[in-house]
Amino acid sequence: MQKKTQGSPNVVVIGAGFGGVKAAKDLQKIGANVTIIDKYNHHVFQPLLYQVATAELSVEDIAHPTRDIFKNDKNVDFRLAEVTGIDFNRKTVTLDTGTIGYEYLIIAAGAQSNYFGMESVAKNSFPLKTIDESVSLRNHILSRFEMAAIEDDTAKRKALLNFVIVGGGPTGVETAGGISELVRFVLSKEYHHLDFSEVQITLVEAGEKLFAPMHESLRAATVKYLTKMGVQVRVLVQVTDYDGERLTLKGGEVIETTTVVWGAGVRAVELLDKLGIEQASMRRAVVNDYLQLPHNQEVFVIGDATHFMNGERPLPMIAPVATQMAAIAVQNINNMQKGKELKKFVYADVGSMAIIGRNYAVMTMPNNGMTTHGFIAWMGWLVVHVMRLVGFRNQATVTVKWIWDYFSKERVAALITRTHQHSVSRDK
Secondary structure (H helix, E strand, C coil), rough: CCCCCCCCEEEEECCCCHHHHHHHHHHHHHHCHHHHHHHHCCCEEEEHHHHHHCCCHHHHHHHEEEHHHCCCCCEEEEEEECCCEECCCCEEECCCCEEEEEEEEEEECCCCEEEEHHHHHHHHHHCCCCCCHHHHHHHHHHHHHHHHHCCCCHHHHHHHHHHECCCCCCHHHHHHHHHHHHHHHHHHHHHCCHHHHEEEECCCCCCCCCCCCCCCHHHHHHHHHHHCEEEEEEECCCEEECCCCCECCCCCEEEECCCEEECEEEECCCHHCCCCCCCCCHHHHCCCCCCCCCEEEEEEEEEHHCCCCCEEEEEECCHHHHHHHHHHHHHHHHHHHHCCCCCCCCCCCCCCEEEEEECCCEECCCCCCCEEEHHHHHHHHHHHHHHHHHCHHHHHHHHHCCCCCCCCHHCCCCCCCCCCCCCCCCCC
């Protein structure tokens, strides 16, 4: 049981993502009694999930046990549970394991994939939001090549080797690049009798361009480099159905493929739909300038679950937004305890970046809007992502693996870890 400090506020934090961990760390510094709740026992570095899916990193490299993060914080307790509801009047959070009360609540529950009502796509495609999903995709990709190696029917073999990634944001672009590198640098050397000209990697985007928020020069550079890597880029392409073998596009075109990676949309977790609160785009919670729910001011919503306008558009679902929100939410809880004026949230833009492939990334600098792409941006991406990993062991391991992969062009994590990977449709 958590040892509580008398006179300190009891704060419940829902979610052990970037925002939740930052909030809990800051709360313990002000002496709050903190309970952090998550349905997984680990914090995962989501920006690198695609590298697990493409066999560059292992699960342990990008995940860290939540209890270990807070092992030296005696006033922080972790509870492994799934939140099923919140009673704002009674100030209680309902879990699948019981109920817990709070004085203050921080909802940092994150986001989930959005399939826009297409149940067949949800059932048969591969999202990339969790560790389990990344491992499933890795198993699936590798098993396609095992199956293709013994498939005599040309049409079936080409379908096995046809990989479609839906969504032109960072997840889609980085996954497409990761699959391309896995195929070109690793698998092409290992499957001696496969015709790799039959491998097709296609990135489709419903809008007019990839990386819509980025500068036009970076978007053009991204398309050019992906094309160089053998990725076919198609824009203004809308998916309408996928049954595990045939991807149907708006207009009637059908693509024979057994692999569709879904990176086309996200929305706030479904928990928010149950709370009777105001929601906006992507089902995110509407908050005031202080990140509070307007009618429940002891409740703060941060990170991907939050609809917060930054000029004409809401803030993106990225880690820097979540961590900056966490800091302000904790500061405002402290101010409320002391009867001080609350602080409005103002986002400090840290820029944006995405890796496309070996020696190549795109980057927008914060504040001045300067852009760069190529090797320098790639090095910047590597440094930033290593530094943001939780735990020195993870930082050191990932650095060593990246160096090894760079010089050897090997993927030591290219493992099929389940035995039931022999069906063409997605394993459940």
